[in-house]
Amino acid sequence: MTTALSPRLTSATAGRVLRQLRHDHRTVAMLLVLPSALLGLLYLLWADVPTPRGQPDTFDRIGLTMLGVFPFVVMFLVTSIAMLRERTSGTLERLLTTPLSRLDLLLGYGTAFGLAAALQAVVTVTIATTAYDLDVAGPLALVVLIAVVDAVLGVALGLLASAFARSEFQAVQFMPVVVLPQFFLCGLLVPRDQLAGWLQAVADVLPLTYAVEALQEVGASPEATGTMWVDVGVVAGAALLALGLAAATLRRRTS
Amino acid sequence: MTAAVTVSDLVVHRGARRVLHEVSCSVPPGRVTGLLGPSGSGKSTLLRAVVGVQRVHSGTVTVLGRPAGAAELRARVGYVTQSPSVYPDLTVRENARYFAALAGRDAAAADAALADVGLGAAAGQLVGALSGGQRGRASLACALVARPELLVLDEPTVGLDPLLRVELWAHFHALAAAGTTLVVSSHVMDEAGRCDQLLLLRDGRLLSDSTPAQLRARTGTDDLEEAFLSLVRAEQVPA
Numbered sequence: 001m002t003t004a005l006s007p008r009l010t011s012a013t014a015g016r017v018l019r020q021l022r023h024d025h026r027t028v029a030m031l032l033v034l035p036s037a038l039l040g041l042l043y044l045l046w047a048d049v050p051t052p053r054g055q056p057d058t059f060d061r062i063g064l065t066m067l068g069v070f071p072f073v074v075m076f077l078v079t080s081i082a083m084l085r086e087r088t089s090g091t092l093e094r095l096l097t098t099p100l101s102r103l104d105l106l107l108g109y110g111t112a113f114g115l116a117a118a119l120q121a122v123v124t125v126t127i128a129t130t131a132y133d134l135d136v137a138g139p140l141a142l143v144v145l146i147a148v149v150d151a152v153l154g155v156a157l158g159l160l161a162s163a164f165a166r167s168e169f170q171a172v173q174f175m176p177v178v179v180l181p182q183f184f185l186c187g188l189l190v191p192r193d194q195l196a197g198w199l200q201a202v203a204d205v206l207p208l209t210y211a212v213e214a215l216q217e218v219g220a221s222p223e224a225t226g227t228m229w230v231d232v233g234v235v236a237g238a239a240l241l242a243l244g245l246a247a248a249t250l251r252r253r254t255s
Numbered sequence: 256m257t258a259a260v261t262v263s264d265l266v267v268h269r270g271a272r273r274v275l276h277e278v279s280c281s282v283p284p285g286r287v288t289g290l291l292g293p294s295g296s297g298k299s300t301l302l303r304a305v306v307g308v309q310r311v312h313s314g315t316v317t318v319l320g321r322p323a324g325a326a327e328l329r330a331r332v333g334y335v336t337q338s339p340s341v342y343p344d345l346t347v348r349e350n351a352r353y354f355a356a357l358a359g360r361d362a363a364a365a366d367a368a369l370a371d372v373g374l375g376a377a378a379g380q381l382v383g384a385l386s387g388g389q390r391g392r393a394s395l396a397c398a399l400v401a402r403p404e405l406l407v408l409d410e411p412t413v414g415l416d417p418l419l420r421v422e423l424w425a426h427f428h429a430l431a432a433a434g435t436t437l438v439v440s441s442h443v444m445d446e447a448g449r450c451d452q453l454l455l456l457r458d459g460r461l462l463s464d465s466t467p468a469q470l471r472a473r474t475g476t477d478d479l480e481e482a483f484l485s486l487v488r489a490e491q492v493p494a
Contacts, residue, residue, distance in 0.1 A: 012357060015353075016342070016345070016353040019345055020342060020344045020345055023344050023345065023346075024344060089340060089342075089343075090336045090338055091340045091342060093308055093336065093340065094334065094397075095357075097308060097329060097332065098329055098330075098357045098401070099329045099358070100357050252307070252324065253307065253308055253309060253324065254308065254309070255269055255309075
């Protein structure tokens with residue numbers, strides 16, 4: 001395994017991961033349907049609650065944020081288990097003896113699950129804006145883009161987390177560790193400017209904060225804003241950083 | 256003729272335990288070299304050192320003129336782990352095609368490798384649905400497809416029916432005749448006679464590096480199992 005990138009090997013790996021996914025019909029069905037179903041539950045939750053005058057609709061605010069949170073959580077889980085399987089089944093060790101580079105492998109995973117996330121986001125956004133009347137001021141394509149970048153962040157952190165898990169039991173428990181603090185602090189539960197100073201500082205270094213802010217920007221303004229693009233860039237940068245760290249955890253020689 | 260693999264004073268620790276004790280040996284090119292010894296003798300560790308995934312304490316391993324694990328060797332060395340390392344949620348053909356793609360080979364090469372291990376008819380089945388022996392052959396096909404110069408096989412014939420075993424050994428020798436160097440580990444001594452060269456390993460120490468004929472002559476027995484036992488006994492008698 002080298003560090004030189006090969007688009008050919010990256011796409012072969014992405015294709016392989018997608019083929020594995022395709023054989024698992026139940027996982028595909030859950031990937032496509034679950035976020036929409038959960039969003040439907042949220043829709044029903046607030047359907048009969050009156051919105052105070054002058055306040056944005058609660059479901060619009062929370063539903064839109066969840067469009068970024070779902071792909072992040074789902075792809076984090078799926079990827080950390082998939083990578084753990086590579087480690088425990090011996091296929092990772094085998095791949096490490098082939099011309100495939102570590103980054104090829106990780107980018108292959110990122111590409112495959114990023115594509116799956118794009119499909120998931122299209123389904124969820126379509127259902128949310130039609131069946132659940134989710135109001136988004138900006139272009140829906142941007143919502144899908146942000147969902148995909150969030151998914152890639154989930155993939156990257158999942159790949160990294162799998163390095164610290166010895167078993168699937170441990171791997172799934174990294175989900176609350178990685179996801180919940182980011183979810184609590186992202187500004188959905190309590191606006192960020194109302195957080196204690198040090199909590200705000202923590203929120204400012206967590207990537208999900210920027211994903212949520214990007215979605216809020218799209219929700220509020222009909223055109224893409226500069227803030228939104230900066231936010232998307234921060235999330236993408238965090239994903240690349242996590243991929244780089246994950247590559248460093250892939251040791252070729254083990255004892 | 257320069258050796259395909261040269262191991263010099265190799266020491267490997269696993270935790271506090273020393274699993275290889277200053278092992279030195281060489282593997283001739285274009286031959287089938289058998290690495291034999293009981294389970295736990297350090298065979299897999301030695302093979303892992305040859306393919307460059309084993310952390311070594313001291314000593315050197317040179318493969319095809321380069322330090323083991325060098326980046327450029329990865330297209331030239333094929334490795335099949337003891338437990339089948341293929342994707343159970345892909346079909347046999349999808350596995351072979353993926354490893355073919357990694358080696359820069361095409362789909363036809365993948366199909367040919369599957370035919371070589373007798374899995375042509377099972378190509379469309381999920382690996383997870385195969386028997387243990389079939390899974391092992393699928394794993395082997397994924398290494399054969401790269402047509403490596405050096406093929407390192409860790410117990411490739413475990414659990415195979417006798418007929419298939421004979422066929423695979425014939426295939427190994429055909430590969431060797433075409434110039435491939437093979438290192439094949441086994442804990443079954445009756446496979447020793449099928450090798451051109453024999454490395455006998457016990458408790459992390461190399462007992463013998465010779466041809467089967469040399470081993471028979473040295474120990475005065477035709478039975479290689481007996482020969483192995485007599486080497487072990489000779490080792491245990493204090494000099």
